[in-house]
Amino acid sequence: MNSVHQGPFLFNCADLPRRAGELREYELTFDAHEPLGIPLFAVPQDEPIEVDLRLQAVEEGVLASATVRALAVGECIRCLDRVEQEVEEDFHELYIYESDPRSRQPKRREAEVIVDDEDPVLTMQGDYIDLEAPIRDAIILNLPVNPLCDENCLGLCPGCGVKWEELPEDHGHDQVDIRWAGLEKLAGLENLTPPPERPEGSV
Ligand SMILES: [Zn+2]
Numbered sequence: 001m002n003s004v005h006q007g008p009f010l011f012n013c014a015d016l017p018r019r020a021g022e023l024r025e026y027e028l029t030f031d032a033h034e035p036l037g038i039p040l041f042a043v044p045q046d047e048p049i050e051v052d053l054r055l056q057a058v059e060e061g062v063l064a065s066a067t068v069r070a071l072a073v074g075e076c077i078r079c080l081d082r083v084e085q086e087v088e089e090d091f092h093e094l095y096i097y098e099s100d101p102r103s104r105q106p107k108r109r110e111a112e113v114i115v116d117d118e119d120p121v122l123t124m125q126g127d128y129i130d131l132e133a134p135i136r137d138a139i140i141l142n143l144p145v146n147p148l149c150d151e152n153c154l155g156l157c158p159g160c161g162v163k164w165e166e167l168p169e170d171h172g173h174d175q176v177d178i179r180w181a182g183l184e185k186l187a188g189l190e191n192l193t194p195p196p197e198r199p200e201g202s203v
């Protein structure tokens with residue numbers, strides 16, 4: 001059993017009496033945390049995560065209901081511009097008293113497993129609950145799978161990597177040889193840059 005409580009999202013529930021029905025509400029701001037999200041889209045570490053937390057003491061432990069708010073940042077998949085996404089998501093999690101014998105009753109356990117098949121049962125650590133997993137899940141649930149700066153983003157020209165929006169309408173690249181195509185468009189330069197296949201000395 002770990003007696004040292006660590007983690008950026010640990011919350012001390014000592015204020016909440018362990019009597020079923022007791023309620024407490026808190027407005028929390030988490031400033032110091034690792035980036036939370038997926039590799040290409042996340043709440044940066046310097047971006048605060050606000051949590052409106054409502055704790056309710058129940059028979060088995062503490063029921064945490066919360067609204068998570070944060071700003072996630074990523075890249076447009078077409079043009080790589082910065083994309084921001086406001087996150088606002090609720091979660092409800094039951095944290096079981098680690099000392100409560102009820103949490104060790106086989107019958108109760110089986111019921112938990114059936115109801116919460118996908119989520120592991122969360123257990124309190126002394127007076128603490130660790131909000132990291134539900135906060136992380138709430139954020140990830142809100143992140144765009146294919147982030148776009150704009151639905152109509154045109155992306156980048158595959159020939160030169162410049163944004164289509166910033167290029168003239170007739171912009172294009174000669175498919176045979178981009179360098180020669182560019183030079184031939186410059187009037188008067190044809191004599192200085194003869195096509196390479198012309199034999200030397202012939203007129
Ligand atoms: Zn874009």
Ligand SMILES: [Zn+2]
Pocket residue numbers: 157158159160161162171172173
């Ligand atoms: Zn181009």
